[in-house]
Amino acid sequence: MTAVEWSDGAPIYRQLKERVVAMLLDGVLKPGDALPSVRQVAAEYQLNPITVSRAYQELADDQLVEKRRGLGMYVTEGAPSRLKTSERDRFLREEWPLVLERIQRLGLDLQELLDPKGKWGAK
């Protein structure tokens, strides 16, 4: 049984979508692979099927998966490249500003960031 911890920050359907996106980025899911059915995911993760459908619908809207009539959802051929572009955008827009803020607060300089061992590791 899979224990899944959902965080309280984002809606569950978005967290589920992120999970699939992470699997695509890691190559666990490849173009042409089938996604498990809504019913299977709902039962396994104990989510209501509407939540699961909504996550799948967003993945389809982003053209990362496509519906094949009567068969279910499949990863599209263009998914990896499309993802890489959108994930880069998202990182720069959402995650990087926070990291940058933290770097500045800690007063780290570029050299330390690129070669952390140079200062701390080689003793």
Place this chain on the structure above:
Amino acid sequence: MSAVINNVVSARGLRKGYKNKLALNGTDFDIPVGRIVGLIGPNGAGKTTALKAILGLIPFDGQLAVLGKDPRTQRDELMNDVCFIADVAVLPRWMKVKEAIEFVAGVHPRFDAAKCRRFLEGTQLTPGLRVREMSKGMIVQLHLALVMAIDAKLLVLDEPTLGLDILYRKQFYQRLLEDYFDEEKTILVTTHQVEEIEHILTDVMFIRDGKIVLNAPMDELGNRYAEVLVNADKLDAARGLKPIDERALPFGKTVMLFDGANPGQLALLGETRTPGLADLFVATMKGTYA
């Protein structure tokens, strides 16, 4: 097409009094088709009474339509389309698994015995096993298999997992989602295990003193309610926004719960998050036993 039923259950002004207490006090609610609705409330709030009214098991006042029928006068017809698992899931102790299946096949026109046997594959429930030889978890397993094999439109569950261990509880909802629920079926469930079912629900109703005090789709709760971790220096500003609940934490922080406050304003006060159903429940029911 005037016969289309959008609401599986529609209740207006339900009233039911026991000797010295109103169990239902002008209760209004609608349950649309294809939803999984949690009816949640403290002990004695009227949950079981509401379910009994829906099932036509008690007399009451007010308007109630279940699948377009009045449970008071059309109970027999209604029972073709409604299934029920009570918290006191009782099956005759002498009965064997195969006898239970034969019995339901004999009394219920929509029961599929083959389907029921399939649900029991992979469990420890063998055809010759008697109810008195079963653990509580196994009895609920059998009950669920019997009920899921009935092609009903509305399934009512009253504390279905009460007293079960965590493995059986998880499996119970897993089976329900995998083998039973679809967009034409509707499930109404009461439970105290709020955390366990909150992601399964599509809608939630809180009942208190016989009245529905919260009724919302789950995805709306995130827009409406927010919990904020407020720093000591912003306490007054935060209280100005009228939190519905607050509790102090160590290190000078206070958690406040807001209903319908502006997210932009809240973000200025501290870290925000969507409260869990359990947090909302505790805040809404404060003072119930006082």
